[in-house]
Amino acid sequence: MSDDETDWGASLSELSAVGHAPLIPPPPSGLPRVIIHIDLDCFYAQVEMVRQPALRSQPMGVRQKQMVITTNYTARARGIPKSGSVQALTQAYPELILVNGEDLYEYRRFSQRIFEVVSSMTFAHAVERLGMDENFIDVTPWVHAHLSAPAEIDPSPVQGHVFQAASWDKSDPVHRCLALGSVLAQRIRTRIREELGLTSAAGIAVNKTLAKLVGGCHKPDDQTLLLPDQTLALLQTLPSPRSIPGIGSATHASLLELGIDTLADLQAAQVSNLAEMFDRETAERLIQLSQGIDPSPVKTSGRPQSIGLEDRFKVITTRDESKTKLKWLWGRLAQLIYEDGRIPRVIRVTARDQIKERAQGRRWLKESRQTQIAGHILTGLKTNPDLPQREESQVVDICLSLLDKMVNHSAPYQLTLLGIGVSDFPPETANTIQNYFVAGAKETRNEKRQPKRSHAAMTPPNEEAMCQPTPDIDEAIRPCSKKVKPAPLAIPVCDVSDIPHDWDPEVWANLPMDIRTELLASQPIQSRTNVKPLNKKTKSIASYFQKKS
DNA sequence: GTGGATGAG
DNA sequence: CATTCTCATCCAC
Numbered sequence: 001m002s003d004d005e006t007d008w009g010a011s012l013s014e015l016s017a018v019g020h021a022p023l024i025p026p027p028p029s030g031l032p033r034v035i036i037h038i039d040l041d042c043f044y045a046q047v048e049m050v051r052q053p054a055l056r057s058q059p060m061g062v063r064q065k066q067m068v069i070t071t072n073y074t075a076r077a078r079g080i081p082k083s084g085s086v087q088a089l090t091q092a093y094p095e096l097i098l099v100n101g102e103d104l105y106e107y108r109r110f111s112q113r114i115f116e117v118v119s120s121m122t123f124a125h126a127v128e129r130l131g132m133d134e135n136f137i138d139v140t141p142w143v144h145a146h147l148s149a150p151a152e153i154d155p156s157p158v159q160g161h162v163f164q165a166a167s168w169d170k171s172d173p174v175h176r177c178l179a180l181g182s183v184l185a186q187r188i189r190t191r192i193r194e195e196l197g198l199t200s201a202a203g204i205a206v207n208k209t210l211a212k213l214v215g216g217c218h219k220p221d222d223q224t225l226l227l228p229d230q231t232l233a234l235l236q237t238l239p240s241p242r243s244i245p246g247i248g249s250a251t252h253a254s255l256l257e258l259g260i261d262t263l264a265d266l267q268a269a270q271v272s273n274l275a276e277m278f279d280r281e282t283a284e285r286l287i288q289l290s291q292g293i294d295p296s297p298v299k300t301s302g303r304p305q306s307i308g309l310e311d312r313f314k315v316i317t318t319r320d321e322s323k324t325k326l327k328w329l330w331g332r333l334a335q336l337i338y339e340d341g342r343i344p345r346v347i348r349v350t351a352r353d354q355i356k357e358r359a360q361g362r363r364w365l366k367e368s369r370q371t372q373i374a375g376h377i378l379t380g381l382k383t384n385p386d387l388p389q390r391e392e393s394q395v396v397d398i399c400l401s402l403l404d405k406m407v408n409h410s411a412p413y414q415l416t417l418l419g420i421g422v423s424d425f426p427p428e429t430a431n432t433i434q435n436y437f438v439a440g441a442k443e444t445r446n447e448k449r450q451p452k453r454s455h456a457a458m459t460p461p462n463e464e465a466m467c468q469p470t471p472d473i474d475e476a477i478r479p480c481s482k483k484v485k486p487a488p489l490a491i492p493v494c495d496v497s498d499i500p501h502d503w504d505p506e507v508w509a510n511l512p513m514d515i516r517t518e519l520l521a522s523q524p525i526q527s528r529t530n531v532k533p534l535n536k537k538t539k540s541i542a543s544y545f546q547k548k549s
Numbered sequence: 550g551t552g553g554a555t556g557a558g
Numbered sequence: 559c560a561t562t563c564t565c566a567t568c569c570a571c
Contacts, residue, residue: 043558064562069558104563131558131565144560215563248556310563346550363560368552419563424550 031144032174035298037203037211038118038188042082045072047110047163048099050197055097057205061089062101065079069101073220074112084222091461099209102311103332107132112197115301117195121188136208137188137296143180147173152479158375159186160202160223163214164230175227178204179529182225183506189223209294210234231292242264251286254278268288303428307340308335308421310350316415317430326399329420337378344422347373347395349402352506353419366417369402372424 040046044062049055059075061068068088070128076082080093089096101107118135119127119531128136162168169175185202192198202223203215214226226234238244241263242252260266267290274283288294305421308331315320326349333391337344343463348370357365377394380387387395399420407413 039558067561069562083561101561109566129565135558162557244558306565308564312562348552366553370551372550400569421565 012433031147031177031508032206033138033140034143035205035208035211036139036181036188037194037205037208037215038114038135038137038185038186038200038211039215039219040114040133040192040198040200042070042072043198044101044107045070045099046198047107048101050110051106052099053100054113058097059093060097060099060256063098064100064102068096068098069203073097082479085096102133105336108336109196112196113196114192116190121183121191122317126300128298129301134212136211136298136477139181139184142184145176147177156175158182158225159219160225162223163217163226164233175301177228178206178225179276182223185223189221193281207292207294207300208296209289210292211262213238213243235263235267235290235292238263244504246289247286252322261422263290282310296481303340303342303425305425306421307333307336307344307350308350308419309336310417310419312352314415314416315354316418317413318408319403322403322415322418323396324401325418326420327525329400329418330395332387333420333422334381334387334392335385338381340384340425342425343373343378343382344373344425345372346370346422346424347398347402348419348423349406350417350419350420350421351403351406351415353407354414355412368419370423371398371402373422425524451528 027200037445045060050064053070053227057074059072059078059080061071061075061080061083063069065088068084068086068089071080071089075093075096075100075394078093080089080096086098090098093360095273099405111129114126114133115135116135117128122137122139122142126136126138126140126158130136141260158179175256185204189200189202201215201219203213203217203226205211206212206228207225210226210231214224217224240252241247241255241260242249244263247255255261255266258274258275258277259398260269266287269287269290271280271283274286278286309332311325312530313325313328316325347369350366352364352366355389356367357363373395377391378387380391386392403418407415
């Protein structure tokens with residue numbers, strides 16, 4: 001037990017990745033990983049403020065049905081909570097302006113653009129999305145490359161806060177690594193603000209869990225660095241094991257059953273203590289997480305594996321109402337599939353039946369049914385956001401037949417949720433580098449489409465019949481619902497110092513992200529700072545856009 | 550492959 | 559506590 005109280009146990013395990021060989025990427029010569037976690041401040045509210053700048057000075061929140069899911073910092077400065085029920089908040093704070101955020105369309109777009117900005121600045125490094133507004137970035141290679149610059153010339157000042165700064169040692173190479181990470185984090189956040197007008201918070205640490213946790217120390221619009229030797233100090237500030245990302249309500253409940261109430265209890269636990277409720281691997285992971293040890297790699301997020309829409313409502317009791325709702329959902333989903341550009345092979349319908357829930361004594365009971373969908377039905381979405389009439393009714397009929405598997409229309413039921421989702425996209429073979437450079441092959445690439453129209457103005461069908469209409473509070477300040485489209489995002493030019501010197505930055509900047517990633521991935525890391533001969537594989541492609549000198 | 554459980558924001 | 563509207567992962571079947 002005494003070894004758990006020394007505060008360098010965690011950092012040691014991080015430094016030498018022994019014991020986690022299968023999970024960890026090859027450890028960079030004794031130095032720690034450097035992970036940045038970027039978290040947008042009250043994301044939905046910020047997006048709405050960008051779309052409507054007049055909202056900036058107002059206490060404002062974003063509403064979905066009867067829930068206020070986030071408020072802006074103007075509201076929070078007045079003591080308004082981050083979230084709550086519409087009822088409670090509007091009663092206590094009549095000045096609070098609410099914007100409807102049930103349609104995630106714009107948030108999705110901003111989220112994609114944030115990912116693009118981050119990816120464009122971090123080159124071939126892994127960027128992993130978490131939800132709409134968070135990104136993990138493994139910047140270890142960049143840090144490594146810049147660490148080799150003479151330390152005396154570049155003392156690499158820290159950007160932002162250092163958690164418990166007293167133990168800062170500028171000559172410690174581990175501290176220097178993290179300091180470099182903080183410099184990059186600051187640049188990334190600045191770029192997100194410049195390009196998109198959004199502020200964010202960041203955490204810099206040796207793994208994902210710690211980066212995320214420490215990033216919460218200074219919000220909004222600021223960043224915090226965690227030194228490995230302050231890991232336990234940070235963890236001691238957490239009120240409960242539930243505060244650890246990865247320990248959700250179910251795991252927390254299981255821990256409580258085992259008599260593990262506090263984080264200290266979990267830190268001191270043995271795998272054998274947890275064996276009743278968890279398998280060995282999970283038990284080990286939970287104990288490690290409680291000690292700030294997290295070997296999980298930052299995974300590169302690709303395109304989504306599924307796209308879905310759900311709508312909750314007061315109640316639906318007939319097949320006809322369901323059909324109307326499904327038609328409306330499908331119309332919106334078709335637009336999203338069109339913009340994605342890939343044709344899914346599976347379609348899924350989700351439903352929630354209050355009567356079934358009560359019968360089974362459950363608080364929530366979501367059911368879903370899925371089926372393969374014949375290729376020819378959806379191919380129209382490759383070129384058009386709307387399907388031909390025939391195909392559209394085929395899709396709606398398929399959805400209804402899936403619904404029929406869940407609800408018995410000859411017995412009473414009360415649906416309170418319907419959703420449609422698609423998945424099983426064919427693997428993307430069109431994005432290979434060969435394909436891109438083959439003459440005339442450009443059109444075969446799976447380019448992301450420009451959105452044609454916004455669905456923000458679309459309202460659910462028969463909404464008045466199916467649910468109590470909620471007064472549009474935001475209409476009060478937005479009498480003319482002017483569609484504010486965010487300016488198209490130009491992929492920013494990289495820092496010249498960060499790409500090989502003989503590559504033309506302008507050409508580089510105009511290359512699609514996947515091509516850049518492929519090129520840099522094939523590029524030895526040292527060549528970003530030192531000139532090295534191109535290897536054979538890269539040469540032929542790289543020569544296409546080398547500076548003509 | 551299907552559908553539910555869990556966890557994330 | 560879940561509320562809302564998602565998306566990913568894991569796992570029994």
